[in-house]
Amino acid sequence: MIARTLQPNPATPVVHVVDDDISVRESLELLIRFANWQPRLFDSAQAFLAQPREAVPSCLVLDINLPDLNGLDLQAALAGSRPDMPIIVITGYGDIPGTVRAMKAGALEFLTKPFDDGVLLDAIGAALEKSRSALAREDQLHDLRTRYASLTPREREIMQRVVDGCMNKVIALDLDISEITVKAHRGKVTRKMKARSLAELVRMATQLAQAPTVEP
Known part of the structure; x- marks a missing residue:
């Protein structure tokens, strides 16, 4: 199935709905539009997975019981x-094992049909705010990676030793270069990374080290 869309503002948050019940999809479409969000409706997990990613705040309202790949398996595939x-996981059966599995896998909310519209709207609002924050962190990390990529191999060596707490004279001895050269490289590292202090440079290095590897 192809998502049903109009021509909304491209920056408007997107609410994806994956449910094989057409009456549920149509009902949720009206509710989502009423809240001024963009609905993207799918009748199967495979149809949802075939869509391209959109770089706007988004969330997924997901039914557990689907005809091909079930909701819990789709949740695992997206983890x-x-x-x-x-x-946000929804189901017409509300079995306890399914609830536990969904929440342990990171579902923000678990609602049993029929659910209150206000409860769902509150859950979607919270999900979109969480998505907005995650995208901001992603943008910040991308910018940080771009700055780091601008460093030369020598500047990266210097940066690593600086954040490890090495003094200039120690770095000079380790790399067999002059202390003046070390200071010059440190200055370039600071400027290119836009670090206002050593503590900020250390935080940047920690962010880069902890971030997941980006596939080419």
Whole structure:
């Protein structure tokens, strides 16, 4: 199935709905539009996975019981790859094991049909705010990686030793260069990384080290 869309503002948050019940999709479409968000409606997990990613705040309202790949399996498939898209799980059965599994896998909310519209709207609002924050962190990390990529191999060596707490004279001895050269490289590292202090440079290095590897 192809998502049903109009021509909204491209910056408007997107609410994806994956549910094989057409009456649920149509009802949620009206509710989502009423809240001034963009609905993207799918009748299967495979249809949802085939869509391109959109760089706007988004969330997924996901039914557990789907005809092909079930909702919990789709949730598992998205784990780690879309931290910017929180998941709200819905079901008409509300079994306890399914609830526990969904919440342990990171679902933001678990609602049993029929659910109150206000409760769902509150959950979507919270999910979109979480998505907005995640995208901001992603943009910040991309900018940080771009700055780091601008460093020469020698500047990266210097940066690593600086954040490890090495003094200029120690770095000079380790790399067999003059202390004046070390100071010059440190200045370039500071400017290119836009670090206002040593503490900020250390935080940047920690962010880069902890961030997941980006696939080419």
